[in-house]
Amino acid sequence: MLIAFNKPFNVLCQFTDRSQPPRATLAGFALPPAVYAAGRLDYDSEGLLLLTDDGGLAHRLTDPRHKQPKCYWVQVEGVPTDDQLQALRQGVLLNDGPTLPVQVQRLEAAPPLWPRDPPVRFRKTVPDAWLAITLREGRNRQVRRMTAAVGLPTLRLVRASIGAYALADLQPGQWRALQQ
Structure with missing residues (x-):
């Protein structure tokens, strides 16, 4: 089952x-x-x-x-630059070693999600963006640590698929x- x-x-x-x-x-x-x-x-x-x-x-x-691919929709604080996205694509160095490269793309709009309870804190002066990140490893809090390492703290993380x-x-x- x-x-x-x-x-x-x-x-x-x-x-x-x-x-x-x-x-x-x-x-x-x-x-x-x-x-x-x-x-x-x-x-x-x-x-x-x-x-x-x-x-x-x-x-x-x-x-x-x-190496089952796992795709996540990730709301990050800030507007990702091409350099930040490229750093994720190449893999970043975390405290437990370098990550494998990931696939990442900026989403033009938020994915079709349900409202979160409690909602993500909205800040008028701080923009946010959505990314689709696909990885093939699964370290503890890996997506959150990777986005933080490139200066894009994760606000919301939703796994969309596994394989x-x-x-x-x-x-x-x-x-x-x-x-x-």
Whole structure:
């Protein structure tokens, strides 16, 4: 079984949380029993999370050797310059080493997304922009760290696809079964 789930903002991509006070988890979304997340999506990120009951499939989806492309829509603070975009395309040096090059393009308009709750703070004097970033590795908070390294702090991060699987029209908290 393979499930596409639109993970809402401020939800853990696990079924339990031992922190105090407890945070929202996947347990609150009536997902089928015996599935678990194939990979991670940070608490403060949104979008496509794949869940499965098949360990081999989870491995194929998440193991870096398989290099599944993951596409993110990223709202950044500032207006990206060609030099900043080129730095991302070449890979940037993070504290845990250089990243692989990524595909990145500036989006002319915000992608068709749902309103975030709570909304991203709007600042009249600070412009923002949307990027589509596709990477093939998956380090901890990698997209956020990469955009910050080139001077474009991330305001909102939404995973749109993993390999052939896309978020499509799923709204936050909704899921659907996928064909493998």
